[in-house]
Amino acid sequence: MSEAxxxxxxxxxxxxxxxxxxxxxxxxxxIMAKSGLGEAEALTGISMLSDRGLVQCEKGEHKYYILTPRxxxxxxxxxxxxxxxxxxxxxxxxxxxxxxxxxxxxxxxGVLKKGMLISVAKSGNDIIIRVEKKVPxxxxxxEMFRGGIQASKVPESQRGEVQxxxxxGLVKEYMQKTISVKLTPLGREVAGALTAKYAGLDLAExxxxxxxxxxxxxxxxxxxxxxxxxTQGTAVGRRHPMDESNNILRDIFIEMxxxxxxxxVVEAAFWNMDVMWIPQDHPARDEQDxxxxxxxxxxxxxxxxxxxxxxxxxxxxxxxxxGEWSEEIASRMLLRTHSTATTFRTLAWLAERAxxxxxxxxxxxxxxxxxxxxxxxxxxTHLAEFFQAExxxxxxxxxxxxxxxxxxxxYARLGITKIRFKPTYNPYTEPSMEAHYYDxxxxxxxxxxxxxxxxxxxxxxxxxxxxxxxxxxxxxRIAMLLTGVQSMRDITGGTCDFEWLRTRPVLSRxxxx
Ligand code: PHE
Numbered sequence: 001m002s003e004a005x006x007x008x009x010x011x012x013x014x015x016x017x018x019x020x021x022x023x024x025x026x027x028x029x030x031i032m033a034k035s036g037l038g039e040a041e042a043l044t045g046i047s048m049l050s051d052r053g054l055v056q057c058e059k060g061e062h063k064y065y066i067l068t069p070r071x072x073x074x075x076x077x078x079x080x081x082x083x084x085x086x087x088x089x090x091x092x093x094x095x096x097x098x099x100x101x102x103x104x105x106x107x108x109x110g111v112l113k114k115g116m117l118i119s120v121a122k123s124g125n126d127i128i129i130r131v132e133k134k135v136p137x138x139x140x141x142x143e144m145f146r147g148g149i150q151a152s153k154v155p156e157s158q159r160g161e162v163q164x165x166x167x168x169g170l171v172k173e174y175m176q177k178t179i180s181v182k183l184t185p186l187g188r189e190v191a192g193a194l195t196a197k198y199a200g201l202d203l204a205e206x207x208x209x210x211x212x213x214x215x216x217x218x219x220x221x222x223x224x225x226x227x228x229x230x231t232q233g234t235a236v237g238r239r240h241p242m243d244e245s246n247n248i249l250r251d252i253f254i255e256m257x258x259x260x261x262x263x264x265v266v267e268a269a270f271w272n273m274d275v276m277w278i279p280q281d282h283p284a285r286d287e288q289d290x291x292x293x294x295x296x297x298x299x300x301x302x303x304x305x306x307x308x309x310x311x312x313x314x315x316x317x318x319x320x321x322x323g324e325w326s327e328e329i330a331s332r333m334l335l336r337t338h339s340t341a342t343t344f345r346t347l348a349w350l351a352e353r354a355x356x357x358x359x360x361x362x363x364x365x366x367x368x369x370x371x372x373x374x375x376x377x378x379x380x381t382h383l384a385e386f387f388q389a390e391x392x393x394x395x396x397x398x399x400x401x402x403x404x405x406x407x408x409x410x411y412a413r414l415g416i417t418k419i420r421f422k423p424t425y426n427p428y429t430e431p432s433m434e435a436h437y438y439d440x441x442x443x444x445x446x447x448x449x450x451x452x453x454x455x456x457x458x459x460x461x462x463x464x465x466x467x468x469x470x471x472x473x474x475x476x477r478i479a480m481l482l483t484g485v486q487s488m489r490d491i492t493g494g495t496c497d498f499e500w501l502r503t504r505p506v507l508s509r510x511x512x513x
Contacts, residue, residue: 272340338390
């Protein structure tokens with residue numbers, strides 16, 4: 001290893017590593033003793049050295065036999081059977097005369113009878129215990145377990161006896177974890193340099209307040225950070241990609257001078273449909289397309305009157321509907337199917353405010369990145385809930401050219417420039433226009449936006465004489481383009497991958513291919 005590399009390693013050693021490295025031998029206890037570190041610290045040092053390839057660890061397990069608390073006790077006072085024998089001496093004794101504690105008599109008798117060293121006979125109300133075979137005083141067999149003994153060191157001939165002591169609850173097995181540590185060749189080189197060339201090396205661990213005040217940091221050498229070390233990733237909270245993508249859309253509107261509007265998700269059919277000149281028998285009102293919810297909206301009676309008139313008699317009062325326009329239908333509650341509901345609430349509010357203040361309604365630009373719901377069949381690009389970036393511009397003599405200009409400008413800010421326009425139909429806009437974007441990778445055109453100029457039938461009842469260009473753009477589609485995800489279900493649906501949510505790159509205003 002080169003001189004420079006060794007130096008780099010030495011300068012980056014953690015204090016625990018430095019302490020441990022100089023005392024690496026086979027025995028872990030030895031390392032602890034010599035380095036003066038506790039078990040946890042020594043282990044930390046070793047594992048860091050091992051991560052760098054300076055030491056090699058071998059972990060093992062050894063079986064030991066150790067005394068139980070009862071075993072410890074009998075080691076001190078002697079086994080009951082030995083004490084009973086000692087008490088009996090050469091002859092015999094009545095059970096009632098024994099001084100051995102009662103609870104120890106039974107096990108002692110058991111062991112001695114099994115060895116045929118004594119006999120037991122009834123005598124009236126008492127029992128006579130007699131020595132049958134005289135044996136010299138025994139050494140306490142628990143002695144060998146004092147401080148623990150490695151199982152492999154117990155002689156073959158004593159294995160049976162050990163099992164009996166275990167069964168009597170005097171001895172138990174204990175698994176001792178062991179670790180043996182060796183220097184690797186690199187470790188040997190580093191350790192060598194640490195004791196020779198770098199023996200007196202004194203590295204500061206941190207810049208202290210005092211060093212800063214006195215300026216002593218200037219002369220100091222500091223431990224180097226190892227910026228190449230891999231760390232464990234932390235999963236911190238972060239924005240959902242849908243939210244992040246929506247914020248990008250929001251930012252672009254704000255850059256372009258738009259104001260944000262806001263409206264309810266649970267909406268009256270009136271605001272979601274009736275104000276938009278959508279007939280009450282329009283198929284989009286079906287339960288199959290719209291989620292209705294319980295309850296009825298309280299609607300403004302003046303607004304009800306003007307829209308009723310518009311629906312029933314039309315702009316030129318020559319219109320005829322199949323039946324009456326029903327307030328009952330208009331007051332149904334639903335999950336808004338598009339944020340155009342909020343566009344109309346905003347228009348109504350702007351008109352009302354202008355009227356109250358006795359002036360003309362102001363020109364302006366408004367947007368809303370909103371959550372909407374449709375009772376749709378779920379597939380790769382459609383979920384029952386979705387986001388739309390809604391917006392409108394109110395002004396004088398606004399035309400389709402203004403609308404196209406806005407669309408080009410807006411999407412250019414997302415890096416989307418290959419756009420074509422196509423006429424379409426909406427009940428509430430005339431003319432109506434879609435814009436499509438060309439995806440060169442998929443070789444396909446995708447619908448980006450549905451838009452148009454609001455019909456006078458929708459504006460007149462609100463008392464608005466100005467022109468309004470408006471649109472709803474698919475925000476979910478943009479999220480797919482910015483994340484590069486192939487299915488909407490991977491962003492807000494059931495197949496969204498949590499690992500991806502945690503590790504995906506932050507979105508930028510460019511399409512991912
Ligand atoms: N509401 C339309 C939709 O959901 C979008 C739109 C808004 C169209 C405003 C024209 C004007 O697709």
